[in-house]
Amino acid sequence: MNHPKSTITIHDIAAAAEVSISTVSLVLRDSPLVAKKTREKILAVIENLGYVYNRSAASMRSQRSGVIAMSINDLANPYFSGLTSSMERALNELDRTVLLSDVREDVVRQTRFIEKMREHNVDGLLICPAHATDAKQLMTQLKRANLPCVLVSRNLPGSGLDYAGYDHRAGMRLAVEHLIELGHTRIALLGGSRKTWVGGQRLEGYRQALKKHGIKRDATLEIEGPLNRSVGVNMIEHALALPNPPTAAACANDAIAFGVMLGLRRHGLEAGRDFSITGNDDVAECTLWEPALTTVASNVDLIGERAAELLLARIDNPDQPAQHINLPLHLVVRGSTCPPLK
Template sequence: MKRKKGSRVTLQDVANHAGVSRATASLIVRNSPNISEGTRNKVLKSIRELGYVYDRVAANLRSQQSTTVGLIITDIANPFYSDLLVGVHNALEENGYTVFLGTTFDSDKKQEKLLSTMLEHRVGGVILCPVSDSSKETIERISHLNIPIVLAVREIKELQCDYVGIDYREGSKLAVEHLIKKGHRRIAFLGGSSESSAWKERKIGYYMALEEAGIDIDESLIIENTVTREGGVHAVTKALLLETPPTAAFCFNDFVARGVMQGLKEAGLVPGEDMAVVGFDNVQETVIYSPPLTTVSSFPRLIGTEAAKLLHERIADQEREQKRIILQPELVVRQST
């Protein structure tokens, strides 16, 4: 029987073309290992020739279980999130999931739209790196979603969810203590937003290090800005205009630190000599910054891996007890201090 021109190629069409049963063709598109190599190659050849596309949504509806999961991050241009994505992808791929990626650019509206889109595509669960100022409405929406959610990187206290992150207090304390040991007493905290839980935790660690060293806290040295290279440039430019500029900068992350070093160079100063600079995250590029950046390792790939494992566990058992995994940071000293 000839297929009508323009109609969708079905699995039965593939089976007829390859000379196998529909059940055999179905096993092959679902990657079953219980098929001979010869039969598999024959069916795959028919799939290519006919242009068959597996309807995963329909399959999910039939099985009542989705093999697609969502990952929502704030900025794919930030190497931290690129590394986190690798960890998520590798761990989920091992368990047969496909990752559906969305980027919010730290916008609550975009986050809300992405969550809606992922629900429409019937994802089996979501790993969410929340925006800095997630609205009450978004929080309530997530709370009432009937799908597994794992938070990563940033925590939302109002949400009862599995969470994976780093000990930001300890990480920032390590960074500032290092600068104090180098003789610095005017240490700026540059970049990030006070609406973010990760920023608040970093600030607590910053305060702790200064207080333990007997150094008075100067609020003018805490300068918020976007978590971008441009944000770093603007933050350090503002810091240099202070009546008594800082001699060192603890930056919200490595992305900001890169901008801070660029801003110093534009001002005719030498990073690591005229001002010490410490970042946070230890993304791969930090070793080729000029100078190489002293930073705090936050292990983004491991965060991604652990978040993916938690999501897989939650999908398998939605009644299990919630888990909160906090990784311990490590200071990596290079030439920028």
């Protein structure tokens, strides 16, 4: 058959392969119901004819585009860039295409992106919400757009949305109890904000660990701030200038911890020798520092898979009860922690 490529249809493929139209359709939708030999024959005919699958037409018929939106709070943060990569990989393996926005902790950018996704007829949204996200406002927007959504890593209590993330409270307890077991009683909590859900969870974990071991809380050691290394440098400067300075610090993320290590060196001090530091997230850079950073580790590959699975289940069953997945965290002990100096 001599057809221009633009006019080739599944009827032509079926005729050339001597199979039914429905069998060709199953192959185009990557259904496992077609025998391997038949599939290979049809794929060979498709390649020979130069047929291009019209996904737009297919999505109009199925009311599904096969496209997933991802709104990420801050791709400059190595943890969130790794998480994004894991979610994209999981969705790709499930034959989904991704549209991505780095909203940079800006709720206005986040809102605009979600509105734009209505125009692109995306099937659903995976979102690591920006810090100031209002749960009710987000829910109103999602309902208006009729957009299935899963929160990833950061929960929004009261939203009623599915969530895939970690037990951040327990993770911080692990870090602080490790420092206490080494003999530290003056432990600073550096970075983050109690106004955010994750920051509040980590603050609770920090305080729970102190209380469990009979250590009196000192509010001057709870130092809030943005999650980057320059802030970490400033925080340790502030902490060391206190009348009764800490001997250890549990940091809200690894970037803060790296800044603390740099700040210590300005004072001739070294992590793992003169001062103990723990981080959170276990980004790849942790093992490259000297000493390597003790940190609370997460499995971003697994959370990417779980988030993708949750969203596809929500798309298929929009009325099912909300599900919350809290994966466990574990402490990776390296060289940045040590007993306090005598």
